[in-house]
Amino acid sequence: LAKTTQPISMDSYEGQEVNITCSHNNIATNDYITWYQQFPSQGPRFIIQGYKTKVTNEVASLFIPADRKSSTLSLPRVSLSDTAVYYCLVGGDNQGGKLIFGQGTELSVKP
Amino acid sequence: EAGVAQSPRYKIIEKRQSVAFWCNPISGHATLYWYQQILGQGPKLLIQFQNNGVVDDSQLPKDRFSAERLKGVDSTLKIQPAKLEDSAVYLCASRAQGGAGELFFGEGSRLTVL
Numbered sequence: 001l002a003k004t005t006q007p008i009s010m011d012s013y014e015g016q017e018v019n020i021t022c023s024h025n026n027i028a029t030n031d032y033i034t035w036y037q038q039f040p041s042q043g044p045r046f047i048i049q050g051y052k053t054k055v056t057n058e059v060a061s062l063f064i065p066a067d068r069k070s071s072t073l074s075l076p077r078v079s080l081s082d083t084a085v086y087y088c089l090v091g092g093d094n095q096g097g098k099l100i101f102g103q104g105t106e107l108s109v110k111p
Numbered sequence: 112e113a114g115v116a117q118s119p120r121y122k123i124i125e126k127r128q129s130v131a132f133w134c135n136p137i138s139g140h141a142t143l144y145w146y147q148q149i150l151g152q153g154p155k156l157l158i159q160f161q162n163n164g165v166v167d168d169s170q171l172p173k174d175r176f177s178a179e180r181l182k183g184v185d186s187t188l189k190i191q192p193a194k195l196e197d198s199a200v201y202l203c204a205s206r207a208q209g210g211a212g213e214l215f216f217g218e219g220s221r222l223t224v225l
Contacts, residue, residue, distance in 0.1 A: 036214070043115075043202050043216025044154065087153060098167050099144070099214060101153035 004088045009106045018075045020105050022088030025069050030092040033064060033071045038085045038104070047086075048073070075107075083109045113137065115217035117203050123223045129191035132220045136185070136205030142166075144214070145178055145188050146202040154202055160186065190222075198224045 005023040012018045024033070032051055036044035048055055050062040050071070061074040075082060085104040116135040124130050136143050141162050146154035157176065158168040163183035171178065175194070180186040190197055200219040206212055 034214075041218075041221075043204070043219050044214070045216070046213040049213070085153075098156065098159060100156060101146070104153050 004090055004102045006088055006105045011108050012078055013110050014079055015077050018078050020073045020086055023070050024090045027068050027090050031090045032092050034089045035073045036087045078109045080109050115203055115205055115215050117217035117220050121221050124193055125225050126195055127192040132188045132201050134186045134203030137215055140205035140207050142206045143186050144204040148200045148202055193224045195224050
């Protein structure tokens, strides 16, 4: 299984763009990259998923370089409500859908 | 669409007692996961079911933890006897068939072992 490495914590201010990078050097060919957000006392919530290049949805963008050994979650114009822990996961059908969470990145957005 | 349901939300027990958690996944979701999340850590996968079969339980402490998913729908996770270090939030998640796609989590069951 591909192990992921993320910064433990990040600080930002409201209105800024936040980029969180995840390293996954031994990602397998069939693996997808998925990001989840977790607020205190809640289960993680899906943000975005991608396989290669760039994916964008209404809340975030995911940038994946050609070698797929890393990925960057981009949150545009963060607000206080984006304060949460963000997890990068790598996995796919080759592990039967097994998904391993790392330590996550604790994002703190300040006014 | 109803989400993943878990109960109880909170449970306090003394060490060496037993406890059971229940999870009802989203209707039609074939894959069900149980995670353990200790305060300050990421969720740790305990067991994964595909329908009513176990796909992975390598991280499940089988001397005290057990889980079942009879009929391939809802699932129960049991701890007997509980230890202090079992204090955590137990998260259930489900996903439609397949290795990719969104994982849907319940709100979790918070266990405190005294």
